[in-house]
Every structure is written in C-alpha cells, then in structure tokens.
Amino acid sequence: MADENASELSPRLARIKFRAWHRGTREADYMIGCFFDRFHHTWSEADLDLFEKIIDEEDVDIMAWALGTQTIPEEYRGPMLERMMKLDYVEIPR
Template sequence: MTDMPTFDERLARAKFRAWHRGTREADYMIGGFFDRYSSQWDEQALGWFEDLLAEDDVDVMAWALKTAPVPERFQGEQIVKMQALDYVDIPR
C-alpha cells in the first residue's frame, strides 16, 4: 500500500510542474500564477490546479488569454484570477 502524498508534497510537485512546462511563455504564465496564489490554496484549489497542469499548455494559455472558451470543469474564481494576468512578471 502506497502512502498518499501530503498537501505540501503535492504543492511542491505542482510548483515544479508549473515552472517546467516546456516554453518560457507557459512557465511565466502558469508558474507565475502558482507563485502568486498557491499560498492561499486549500485542497480543492490545489486539485483544480493539478487538473489544469494535466492539460496542454496551448489550451491553458488560450483560456488565460480568453482566446478560447474555458471548459466548464475549469470555470470559476481560479480561472478568473489566471485571466487577469496581473501576476506575470516578465524579466527584461
């Protein structure tokens, strides 16, 4: 029987996955979102983000940029925060 990962272990795994998406743009958008909001998350919010991480970056970015409709399962306060894009700090 395998032990279930703790909330902190899941959070650490989500942070790594958020910042290692494969493109710089996705890293800034998804990783920046994680950095800005993850300290406020409960189990449900972390579960939402883990599900989001399973989606293709192109889709997640399109939802955040409002160029594609957000699937019902991702609609709500979290995606609205992501769509604000006020958390993206682009190094110059």
C-alpha cells in the same frame, strides 16, 4: 520565480511548483509558474486539486483560456481561471 524555495514546500506543493514552472515554453512557464507562485498560499485543498487538473491540460489550451481566445471548459470555469485571466501576476525578469 518567487522567493519561496521548493525545499520549504511540502512534497505535493514542490511537485506542483515544478510542474507549473517546467511547461515546455517560456511563455507558459511564466504564465502558469507565476500564477502558482503568487496564489498557491491562499488555495484550499480543492483549489490545489483543481490546479493540478488544469496543469494536466495542454499549455496551448491553458494559455488560450487565460487569454480569452478559447472557451474554458465547464469543469474549469470559476474563480481560479477568472483570476488567471487577469494576467497581472506575470513577472518577466529583464
């Protein structure tokens, strides 16, 4: 996880961070959690709202959208999912 402590985040951001990092599978944790850690500080309120909607979806769907194996629903198409599809933000500890 990123250096930023959840205790340093607002309650909303701490809740979103927790949800991003506790998905149910390690792969989803890294994909969604690393994405949050890397980019949340640049997001507007509207971006945060969108991310919260996205993480309400099933992990298999989010991962399929990011991997390009499933069509992204119209409501989620745009810069956030385009950025997620790059996958260059995933950091896997060794």
